[in-house]
Amino acid sequence: MKSSEVTNRAIAAEIAEDLDDIILAAQWLQRQETADYSFADFLNLFFSESLRNVLDSLGRVLRQQGSFDQAEAILQRCYVLEEALGDQHSLRITLNSLGLVFQKQGRLDEAIEAFQQVVEISQTLNDQRQIAIGSNCLKEVLQQQGRV
Known part of the structure; x- marks a missing residue:
């Protein structure tokens, strides 16, 4: 930039x-x-x-x-x-942002991968709020693909 x-x-x-x-x-x-x-x-x-x-x-x-x-x-x-x-806490937030970018670009497989990582890291950190956020984002992308 x-x-x-x-x-x-x-x-x-x-x-x-x-x-x-x-x-x-x-x-x-x-x-x-x-x-x-x-x-x-x-x-x-x-x-x-x-x-x-x-x-x-x-x-x-x-x-x-x-x-x-x-x-x-x-x-x-x-x-x-x-x-x-x-920095796992920040990493999952950045992965969530990347997932949203991929989703907007139509790169749904990459979005799914990013959101899955958000959920995995959040589970490791035992952060229920971020698990819910990542899971909701993941569900939305899977719905876009017609997989849910």
Whole structure:
């Protein structure tokens, strides 16, 4: 996504805030007498989580605006980050968003796979609300295919 494509003020503000944090952290690290790699690793994790939040928000906005190809690309990047971070809670939300994108694109088999993963992760986390959400989305796609 190009900077000229970021038209939502809330998303732009989040991106700017994250960039400010990155710049401040880099300046602070440059002033240190010795390299503190454990702190740098912590910052990497922090900024990965911040980037994940921005990508998730941007993906949802693009999906709501009907920009499904762009939403998919952003949400796929978010998915990769969440897997790397081991963030199962966020992963299932991103999978749900991806499932909705696939559904809108008519890619029903991929939507089913995404919603099944939402249900599986939610069961592992024992989150009844997300199990219900994922199951309802899955049922809707199966109905679209005439399988229910």
